[in-house]
Amino acid sequence: MxxxxxxxxxxxxxxxxxxxxxxxxxxxxxxxxxxxxxxxxxxxxxxxxxxxxxxxxxxxxxxxxxxxPVIILINAILCKAQAYRHILFNTKINIHGKLCIFCLLCEAYIRWLQLQDSSQSTEPDDLIRYAKEWDFYRMFGIASLEQTAFLIGIFTALWLARAVVLTTKADFTFLLKALLLSSYGKLLLIPAVIWEHDYTHLCLLLIKVFVLTSNSQAIRVTLNTSRKLCLVAIVSGLIFENAIISLFQRIGWNV
Ligand SMILES: [Zn+2]
Structure with a gap:
């Protein structure tokens, strides 16, 4: 009950x-x-x-x-606030963790694939296989750290704004779940790369924009706040994410 x-x-x-x-x-x-x-x-x-x-x-x-459910999904893809409220508040969808892991695996796979394209090795087969496996885990770790930095950026902006009620642990957890769930657009990365064509990079860019729009709508619906604050939070998340990327590049990691 x-x-x-x-x-x-x-x-x-x-x-x-x-x-x-x-x-x-x-x-x-x-x-x-x-x-x-x-x-x-x-x-x-x-x-x-x-x-x-x-x-x-x-x-x-x-x-x-x-x-x-198909109509609801179409409305969610169109970023309708009503569909987001239905999914986030009135359903008991509890796939945030699994979805997050799967999205990170998709991202790691894309990066790993691009890394394989750019590197030509003359090492023996076994060494190449182990190196490739290690590369995949490394890409998964990097994608996870970038995602974490993005989320920290969002929460930092919202905390600094002080206009939003994020007082309890439950509020924090609920927003985190909403952000993870609204990143479902990353699943499109796999078909975008499998059906490779001249516009793959444009597709990847559009997927990124879609995921950010979806994240912004999730913040707006969850906290019932203004679009302006959502935009500030997303930009802050991107700044944190890019800071991590430039840190990796300084270390010399190919990301
Ligand atoms: Zn009403």
Whole structure:
């Protein structure tokens, strides 16, 4: 049983107790986002209760519960905030960790492939095989460090802005999960490289832009904040990521 207010309205991001009402005998009705009245203590005086009316959008809390997953995915690809709210708040998708590892493996594979193209070796077969295997692990480590730097950059910008409520560990974890989930666009790296053509580099650039846009939308939806702050956070993440890349290049690692 979900706790009250565990869901969110996908239109106005207001908390909702349930997504639908079950009237028994197979009759279900989607809940409507209604104006709620909450009581809170005004100031330090605990005896003075004040009434706060939270205006709502009067629309269905989550119309996507009736939609086909393919439609929801298309809406998510189009970066619609409603689809993001549905996925992040009203579903129990728990593939963040696995998706992150798989995306990093995709990135490591792309880098490893480009490294193989650029290097010609005259070493014996066994040595080449071990060296190639080591190269793949190295690329995976580098991709992981870059991803970590990008996330640290985002959280640093949000922390410095102080405008966002990131007070509890749960807020932090939820945003981290949203960012990892919204990086699903990296899965497109594999087909972009497998079907290699003259525009591969352009495709890789477009995938990067798509992933950043998706990350930005995830921050906006999760924290219910402005586009400007999301942009600042993403730019900060990119700065941290590029700082790590230039550090690796100084060390002499081919990234
Ligand atoms: Zn609403």
């Amino acid at each position: 979900e706790e009250p207010g565990a869901y969110r309205c996908i239109e106005c991001s207001r908390k909702a107790p349930e997504l639908y009402k079950d009237y028994q005998r197979g009759v279900l009705r989607i809940s409507i986002c209604v104006t709620s009245v909450s009581f809170y203590f005004a100031g330090c005086n605990l005896t003075s209760l004040s009434k706060k009316i939270l205006k709502s959008c009067q629309k269905p809390v989550d119309k996507y519960i009736e939609y086909d």
